[in-house]
Amino acid sequence: MLIRTADPFRDLDRLAQQVLGTTNRPAVMPMDAWREGERFIIEFDLPGVSPESIDLDVERNVLTIRAERVARNGDWESLASERPKGAFSRQLVLGDNLDLDAIEAAYTGGVLRLVVPVTEKAKPRKIQVNVESGDDNRTAIGSAEQPEQPEQPEHMHAG
Secondary structure (H helix, E strand, O other): OOOOOOOOHHHHHHHHHHHHHHOOOOOOOEEEEEEEEEEEEEEEEEOOOOHHHEEEEEEEEEEEEEEEOOOOOOOOOOOOOOOEEEEEEEEEEOOOOOOOOEEEEEOOOOOOEEEEEEEHHHOOOOOOEEEOOOOOOEEEEEEOOOOOOOOOOOOOOOO
């Protein structure tokens, strides 16, 4: 589960950086996240980023993603420069129900894909309900077969 913090000033600053970018920190990497069964998938668009520059860190329940798109060097004249260059970073606060020790990461076609499994303790499970009768006989519902009662014959009355 992804958790969002409620700091309006930090969110406003983050929104301004995402839209406008800064000279030190370009616009943020676009992200999609969804759940598939018992795992969460998070994808980041990072076209033109060298795979060697991608750095993932987990500290407590905060996942930090860093990457860099290097500016071109050489004797050339820029005609248009709309793609941000420099270092990118993004932090996600992940819920306690995720297994942060088992995150898998792959970078293909300019997309960084993270697979984060749900912890075993957070997976749905059945709980046995014990039923106590007045004669101190205990029976577990749904776990043990109950002995079958013999069928009683129907009595027919002639009239």
